[in-house]
Amino acid sequence: MNTVPEKPVLEGLEATWSARWAEQGTYAFDRSKSREEIFSIDTPPPTVSGSLHVGHVFSYTHTDLIARYQRMRGKEVFYPMGWDDNGLPTERRVQNFFGVRCDPSLPYEADYTPPDKPDAKRQVPVSRRNFIELCNRLVEEDELVFEQLWRTLGLSVDWNQKYTTIGDESQVVSQRAFLRNVARGEAYQQDAPTLWDVTYQTAVAQAELEAREYPGAYHRVAFHGADGPIHIETTRPELIGACVALIAHPDDERYQPLFGTTVRSPLFGVEVPVVAHASAEPDKGSGIVMCCTFGDLTDVIWWRELQLPNRTIIGRDGRILPDAPEWISDEAGLGLYAEIAGKTTFTARELTVAALKESGDLDGDPKPTQRMANFYERGDKPLEIVSTRQWYIANGGRSAELRKALVARGDEIDWVPTYMQSRLTNWIEGLNGDWLVSRQRFFGIPFPVWYRLDAAGEPDYDAPILADEASLPVDPASQAPPGFEDSQRGEPGGFMADPDVLDTWATSSLTPQIVCGWERDPELFAKTFPMDLRPQGHDIIRTWLFSTVVRSHLEHGGIPWSHAALSGFVVDPDRKKMSKSKGNVVVPDEILSTYGADAVRWRAAGARPGADSPFDEAQMKVGRRLAMKVLNASKFVLAAEEAYGLGADAAHLDPVRVTEALDLAMLSRLRLVVTEATAAFEAYDYATALEVTEKFFWDFCDDYLELVKERARRDDAGGASAKSAFVLALSVQLRLLAPFLPYVTEEVWSWWQEGSIHRAPWPDNGTDLTTSEQDPTLLASAASVLADIRGAKSVAKVSQKTPISSLTITATKDRLDVLRLAIADVVAAGRVSVDPVYVADSSVESFMVQATPAAV
RNA sequence: GGGCGAAUAGCUCAGUUGGUUAGAGCAUCCGGUUUACACCCGGAAGGUCGGGGGUUCGAGUCCCUCUUCGCCCA
Secondary structure: OOOOOOOOOOOOHHHHHHHHHHHHOOOOOOOOOOHHHEEEEOOOOOEOOOOOOHHHHHHHHHHHHHHHHHHHOOOEEEOOEEEEOOOHHHHHHHHHHHHEEEOOOOOOOOOOOOOOOOOOOOOEEEOHHHHHHHHHHHHHHHHHHHHHHHHHHOOOOOOOOEEEOOOHHHHHHHHHHHHHHHHOOOEEEEEEEEEEEOOOOEEOOHHHEEEEEEEEEEEEEEEEEOOEEEEEEEOOHHHHHHEEEEEEOOOOOOOHHHOOOEEEOOOOOOEEEEEEOOOOOOOOOOOEEEEEOOOOHHHHHHHHHOOOOOOOOEOOOOEEOOOOOOOOOOHHHHHHHHHHOOOEHHHHHHHHHHHHHHHOOEOOOOEEEEEEEEEEOOOOOEOEEEEEEEEEEOOOOOOHHHHHHHHHHHHHOEEEOHHHHHHHHHHHHOOOOOEEOEEOOOOOOEOOEEEEEOOOOOEOOOOOEEOOHHHOOOOOOOOOOOOOOHHHEOOOOOEEEOOOEEOHHHHHOOHHHHHHOOOOOHHHHHHHOOEEEEEEEHHHHHHHHHHHHHHHHHHHOOOOEEEEEEEOOEEOOOOOEOOHHHOOOOOHHHHHHHHOHHHHHHHHHOOOOOOOEEOOHHHHHHHHHHHHHHHHHHHHHOOOHHHHOOOOOHHHHOHHHOOOHHHHHHHHHHHHHHHHHHHHHHOOOHHHHHHHHHHHHHHHHHHHHHHHHHHHOOOOHHHHHHHHHHHHHHHHHHHHHOOOOHHHHHHHHHHHOOOOHHHOOOOOHHHHOOOOOOOOHHHHHHHHHHHHHHHHHHHOOOOOOOOEEEEEEEEOHHHHHHHHOOHHHHHHHHOEOOOOEEEEOOOOOOOEEEEEEOOO
16 A cells, blocks of 8 residues: 555556456456346447547547446446458458459368468459458457557457457347348348449448449430430430330420320330329420439339339449340341440440431530439449349338337437437438348358259249258358258259348347347346447448347337437548548557557547547647646655655545545535536536546646645644545545546556456545535635735746735625635745735625735 | 538637626747646736627527538438
């Protein structure tokens, strides 16, 4: 006990204490506690294939602040950490890192070693299983780096509760939840127009869309009617061969005579009907448009609502299909089709435009335009729409009733900040299709599904063979379905695996079920689910938050967590979101080693929930200064016997010894701080909790300690009062600061207390501060008079040591009466060598002080 | 075009239910080195609270409108 270092430093605290916490299991979850005693957190699993930037550091700190507060409040905190290693980001990283690509047609090589000198441009094809092994290898390395960073930052997660989104448990949960969705009719497969990324060759869900400006040109093209040409305007003339109708607004008088008739398409000579639909815009272009299968999402709506035929000419590789479709019979049309077959849409467009010019069907020159096109958020070519068979999960996109139910679930959740709820409501109400969950990728969780092959070797999609829940996790690509031998794979009369993997969100949406042990550990599940808190970024409300609500609603008929806390972004000084592609990312390692984890956490805590916060390195210094101040002030308060007669003597913690008015007033004010900080934390407002605590702490150091310094040296009742007030106040303040500055507070705690401060109880006025009440403004009054005395010396440009030879204090009588209770401390701290003169004046605000420094 | 949010000191932000002279930190300038701390302390300067209109005895705060910025969605 009482081992206060001579010169305390911040360096090395992270290494020392994070190791100690791991060793002692400081944050280990005790599952013997009851549901009421447990606070469970649904941590976002960061994408390990990316890199962490300060934005992550900030938002994970926000969660940790709440976790530490709840723990000190006596809750047993269930705080797992996951890694999102599943999905396309990992595939891309593996391709670049090892210089390989997945070719599912290749056989597995047992002792495969990737190229020595990876060349991302010339990727070596490897089997699917080899590819997945490489994925697993790389994510393991990445995950260690991430864990180290989180440990340094001081996240109080229980590292025994670790999960990965590609791990077995995640596979079991994802597959089981999917099978149950199928059983209840919530998951189904459908052959339907699907948004398709031609680069990645995969289907893309609505939530993954990103609308971007894309250059194009309007082409004014003539269709041939009985009474002359009908001009339409299109940005995609290469789709003329896929045209199924011309569409105009029902009230458009120009085209009303044509409704019900047919016109002939240019170049291909296909007869297409002219039909009316209310969503055609009369004042856009010529007011009549061609509907193709499929140029954009509007085409899909028209195709569906007007029951038009499907005339697809674009394949999944984004190229024109090789064989001429049966609806083209015109000789010249077949000739042109032969020319564009197999070409990219870009080339096909050029060829088509040339042909239109030649035939005279192009009116004028194409007019350049910027149009909004849908992109896969990770892709760089506009999405095509192709007809494919995909799995879907109901999410309300096709059911107003389900939408209503999901919006109502949003109401059951407490949102921090509250206005974020409208983002969820908005998203749900704007849904226009169910959730597409199949992806044509490799590193993901496979569908636990096979299909029978008929005598001709054709799959029977209508009667999928589903895996038994007991057999999960299952990899249909390497395991045969029940009742089949693996030799029957791909054989007529045999079976084939569903080749797809589940959307990464189809796993992430189940993080509560994964961590809480759904069906695996019913006791744990009962104690942790529904969870207490989902912390996450506001940018993924439509994806992660929404899909988690969907799964929980479908599976459990309830909400997945009672609170959702949304963190803002850290933006660069120009208020732009940090992103790798913009090159404005700030890497956390350097910041952490330069300023220390406590300083970085302090800065993170200053960003209020939901609010974006610009990154400013200068702010870190302030946090570091606070951490340093905690060390020094604590050292002073706990100083060695010989210096101040203080020590870590437990007797000093006895509130009865506090008798002096100023000490009582300081503690009274501290009681207000405890009340405010606690209320703020209860409302998840860590920023306010820090603000009030920090403000008090600086006043405590700069005013209170300065005022009492002299008296504390004395060996009488006044000295004892000060010493006891010191340690009482320090104990409470360290605990108030512990969530923010876990390292420095733990360090100081270890000088004079047993056990970890992070398992110490949150301050409570009823048990920690039982001293009698004193007007809490006394501290501020005494401080303000002292400040005026110092100011007088500062103005006179004399040393603060200079005695004051004349002091007159003017204030209302009431204020003077209060001030007099602590005047001895003021006089001592201000080096006043005379008795102060008091002037009662009811018209004076606050205090008017006239102080004259003695002539030097 | 729709939804949500933001606009207060050079910068980052507080500012409860309208109520004296709008606050803090950083940066700047001036002064101080008293044995916890120079990774320190004190002081000063710095604002027509985005513009306009309205309600009110009184508006940074409430209402209307406009402008600019951010995020999400069309």
